[in-house]
Amino acid sequence: xxxxxxxxxxxxxxxxxxxxxxxxxxxxxxxxxxxxxxxxxxxxxxxxxxxxxxxxxxxxxxxxxxxxxxxxxxxxxxxxxxxxxxxxxxxxxxxxxxxxxxxxxxxxxxxxxxxxxxxxxxxxxxxxxxxxxxxxxxxxxxxxxxxxxxxxxxxxxxxxxxxxxxxxxxxxxxxxxxxxxxxxxxxxxxxxxxxxxxxxxxxxxxxxxxxxxxxxxxxxxxxxxxxxxxxxxxxxxxxxxx
Amino acid sequence: xxxxxxxxxxxxxxxxxxxxxxxxxxxxxxxxxxxxxxxxxxxxxxxxxxxxxxxxxxxxxxxxxxxxxxxxxxxxxxxxxxxxxxxxxxxxxxxxxxxxxxxxxxxxxxxxxxxxxxxxxxxxxxxxxxxxxxxxxxxxxxxxxxxxxxxxxxxxxxxxxxxxxxxxxxxxxxxxxxxxxxxxxxxxxxxxxxxxxxxxxxxxxxxxxxxxxxxxxxxxxxxxxxxxxxxxxxxxxxxxxxxxxxxxxxxxxxxxxxxxxxxxxxxxxxxxxxxxxxxxxxxxxxxxxxxxxxxxxxxxxxxxxxxxxxxxxxxxxxxxxxxxxxxxxxxxxxxxxxxxxxxxxxxxxxxxxxxxxxxxxxxxxxxxxxxxxxxxxxxxxxxxxxxxxxxxxxxxxxxxxxxxxxxxxxxxxxxxxxxxxxxxxxxxxxxxxxx
Numbered sequence: 001x002x003x004x005x006x007x008x009x010x011x012x013x014x015x016x017x018x019x020x021x022x023x024x025x026x027x028x029x030x031x032x033x034x035x036x037x038x039x040x041x042x043x044x045x046x047x048x049x050x051x052x053x054x055x056x057x058x059x060x061x062x063x064x065x066x067x068x069x070x071x072x073x074x075x076x077x078x079x080x081x082x083x084x085x086x087x088x089x090x091x092x093x094x095x096x097x098x099x100x101x102x103x104x105x106x107x108x109x110x111x112x113x114x115x116x117x118x119x120x121x122x123x124x125x126x127x128x129x130x131x132x133x134x135x136x137x138x139x140x141x142x143x144x145x146x147x148x149x150x151x152x153x154x155x156x157x158x159x160x161x162x163x164x165x166x167x168x169x170x171x172x173x174x175x176x177x178x179x180x181x182x183x184x185x186x187x188x189x190x191x192x193x194x195x196x197x198x199x200x201x202x203x204x205x206x207x208x209x210x211x212x213x214x215x216x217x218x219x220x221x222x223x224x225x226x227x228x229x230x231x232x233x234x235x236x237x238x239x240x241x242x
Numbered sequence: 243x244x245x246x247x248x249x250x251x252x253x254x255x256x257x258x259x260x261x262x263x264x265x266x267x268x269x270x271x272x273x274x275x276x277x278x279x280x281x282x283x284x285x286x287x288x289x290x291x292x293x294x295x296x297x298x299x300x301x302x303x304x305x306x307x308x309x310x311x312x313x314x315x316x317x318x319x320x321x322x323x324x325x326x327x328x329x330x331x332x333x334x335x336x337x338x339x340x341x342x343x344x345x346x347x348x349x350x351x352x353x354x355x356x357x358x359x360x361x362x363x364x365x366x367x368x369x370x371x372x373x374x375x376x377x378x379x380x381x382x383x384x385x386x387x388x389x390x391x392x393x394x395x396x397x398x399x400x401x402x403x404x405x406x407x408x409x410x411x412x413x414x415x416x417x418x419x420x421x422x423x424x425x426x427x428x429x430x431x432x433x434x435x436x437x438x439x440x441x442x443x444x445x446x447x448x449x450x451x452x453x454x455x456x457x458x459x460x461x462x463x464x465x466x467x468x469x470x471x472x473x474x475x476x477x478x479x480x481x482x483x484x485x486x487x488x489x490x491x492x493x494x495x496x497x498x499x500x501x502x503x504x505x506x507x508x509x510x511x512x513x514x515x516x517x518x519x520x521x522x523x524x525x526x527x528x529x530x531x532x533x534x535x536x537x538x539x540x541x542x543x544x545x546x547x548x549x550x551x552x553x554x555x556x557x558x559x560x561x562x563x564x565x566x567x568x569x570x571x572x573x574x575x576x577x578x579x580x581x582x583x584x585x586x587x588x589x590x591x592x593x594x595x596x597x598x599x600x601x602x603x604x605x606x607x608x609x610x611x612x613x614x615x616x617x618x619x620x621x622x623x624x625x626x627x628x629x630x631x632x633x634x635x636x637x638x639x640x641x642x643x644x645x646x647x648x649x650x651x652x653x654x655x656x657x658x659x660x661x662x663x664x665x666x667x668x669x670x671x672x673x674x675x676x677x
Binding site for chain 2: 040042044045047051053054056058072073074075076078085086087088093094095096097098100101103104105106107148149150151186199210213215216217218225226227228229230231232233236238239241242
């Protein structure tokens with residue numbers, strides 16, 4: 001009888017245990033983007049007085065931790081390239097003529113989006129699953145950074161249960177301070193089986209009144225040789241665009 | 243009619259909502275097709291710069307640079323600069339160019355200059371191989387203000403390290419190998435740099451085809467470069483640099499270079515010039531630190547092995563005094579010619595001494611204004627304790643427009659590095675429009 005009771009209790013506990021947060025996160029990564037892809041993004045920084053500054057980036061990503069982004073606009077930033085290889089990030093400025101190391105918390109555009117947001121690699125490459133909770137319409141994933149080099153120490157990610165796409169992400173510092181909130185919007189079919197939010201809005205208590213928006217266009221699967229994800233190739237990255 | 247009138251506020255509201263809707267739709271529209279790659283591209287910038295100098299009339303370099311000119315306490319200078327950067331693509335190759343033109347006016351001179359900074363053809367038969375030929379600016383090294391391993395480039399101005407520079411005519415290649423494991427990238431850049439009477443004539447002695455090379459490694463998240471330039475137009479040299487992030491907001495970098503049998507013309511106070519030949523070692527160690535409040539600190543310690551010691555510099559300044567005394571007393575300009583020639587050479591470099599300290603603090607969104615960067619840069623000659631402090635404001639909030647203001651404050655006694663510069667203060671303002 002006692003054994004039967006334990007079995008019933010175990011079965012009752014089964015649904016909760018069935019949430020595999022790590023698996024959900026892997027699906028979120030792949031639903032957001034193919035592992036290797038190209039895309040165009042527009043970053044819009046909106047100031048409290050409503051004035052805006054826009055940047056356009058062409059991005060190429062390969063595997064879980066190689067990504068390069070080329071600035072196409074504004075004219076003053078054209079030709080700048082940022083490269084990320086796992087935890088290493090560099091910025092190449094044509095006038096300076098060589099790449100300098102930059103940090104994930106800096107912003108090369110002066111935006112609320114920092115380099116970690118602009119050169120985001122797979123969440124599974126940077127974060128461990130701390131806790132997964134099932135809510136009415138969403139999964140709430142609590143993520144902990146794998147190393148101290150990651151821009152945000154903890155993430156709280158609300159994932160749409162049906163689409164397995166993030167809806168909201170709160171990013172926290174190691175101190176527990178909320179650094180920014182990311183809102184994913186406007187789920188769109190990009191073709192090639194890619195259906196994901198085309199708009200990402202962010203606000204931060206550190207930048208009261210400011211808002212930054214990231215828009216996607218031309219997102220598609222693509223393959224690249226490893227050599228382009230190197231410092232020596234950065235001056236020539238723009239030649240890879242079709 | 244009345245009913246129509248009563249609907250008027252609603253019409254207005256509808257129009258307002260429609261307008262708001264249109265704005266909202268417009269707000270986030272993005273079509274990437276307008277950014278497609280074109281076979282020919284051209285861009286660049288136009289810059290207008292105004293400088294006001296408070297001249298240091300007692301200094302060695304003021305006196306050398308204003309011989310025979312009316313003496314003055316201050317000088318205003320206006321400079322217009324146009325830089326054009328273009329690209330022509332054909333197949334797997336690209337031809338690109340970078341031109342520089344400036345027009346300078348001040349009460350003493352009107353000057354203009356047209357220089358081809360870069361013009362090179364590059365072919366990429368394979369992603370791991372690039373071949374280039376033409377005039378190209380290579381920048382080697384990790385230092386912010388100085389680069390001891392910048393073997394095949396014109397020297398950087400530590401007062402404006404990010405300024406574009408004229409390149410050198412060369413043929414070079416880039417071979418890149420990527421792999422998994424602790425050594426992730428290996429890249430080799432061989433260079434051949436000819437020097438003749440009309441080609442790269444300011445690089446060194448004519449009649450040499452100077453080979454050089456750089457090997458880059460990304461090893462355990464550390465950038466490492468080994469650089470070398472064979473003996474030819476200049477003495478042979480080799481060096482190494484590195485850069486690494488210790489934490490996500492703290493970077494360290496360094497460079498070390500050795501020049502074999504470097505000839506250095508040295509004068510004594512009487513104008514007797516000898517050429518000292520010895521191996522010269524230069525090195526640099528630097529850090530870059532970003533605080534939570536977005537302040538970036540850059541600090542560099544630089545040892546210039548080819549520079550002049552405190553005693554050697556002092557003797558040069560004494561020579562300048564003696565040269566002007568000779569001119570006044572005897573009317574002879576022999577010593578003055580010698581001093582002038584030395585001043586246009588090694589003694590006149592922006593940082594001609596042996597030991598320097600560089601500190602820079604820059605604040606993003608300074609004074610609560612987004613896109614306003616405030617910075618203070620200090621450069622000190624550690625040997626003679628003379629220094630220069632440069633507060634700076636840069637505003638980039640208007641699309642394609644940069645506004646920068648800097649104030650140079652130089653401090654140093656007689657016979658010191660910054661005390662003998664041509665000016666003691668300089669206010670500089672520029673507006674740069676990118677197109």
